Amino acid sequence: MKKAIYAGTFDPITNGHLDLIYRAKNLFDVLIVAISSKPEKTTLFTANERLKMVKESIQGIKGVKTQLFSGLLADFASRAKAVAIIRGLRAISDFEYEFQMALMNRKLAPETETVFLMPNEKYTYLSSTLIKEIARNKGDISHFVPEMVWKKLKKKFRSGA
Secondary structure: OOEEEEEEOOOOOOHHHHHHHHHHHOOOOEEEEEEEOOOOOOOOOOHHHHHHHHHHHHOOOOOEEEEEEOOOHHHHHHHHOOOEEEEEOOOHHHHHHHHHHHHHHHHHOOOOEEEEEOOOHHHOOOOHHHHHHHHHOOOOOOOOOOHHHHHHHHHHHHOOO
C-alpha cells in the first residue's frame, strides 16, 4: 500500500488544495493531509480549526486521512512510512523554494520522494494568503473555497480578526 503526505498550513484550505488532494489520491492508496501546527507560524485559524475545516472538506474521499503534525516534514513522513511527499506548483515562482525543500527532504528522508503536482489551471493563482486578504476586505471568495470555509472566514473577519 503506497502512502503519500500532502502537508501545509491550510490556513484556510482552498479549492486549489482540494484539487491537489483529488489528484494525489488518484496516484496513491492512502493520502495523509498533514496540517502543520508549528507555533512559530502566525495563522488566522488555530491548528484545531484548520484540522476541522480540512476534515469537513475531504469528507467522503476514500483513503484520505488528516493529521496534525509539528517538527520536520521529513521526520513525519518517515514515521508515517510514506513513499512520497506531495507538493503543489502553481507557478514558476514556487519552483525555487519547492526544489530546495525537496532536496533537503531527500537528504533527511531518502526513502521518501517528493512529487510535484500542478493544480487545474483555474486554481494556479489561488493562495490562502490571497483568500484571506479578499475575505478581510469583504470580497467574494465563494468560488475559491468550500462554502463552510467561506462562512468561517466571514465570521472571523466580522469578529475583528
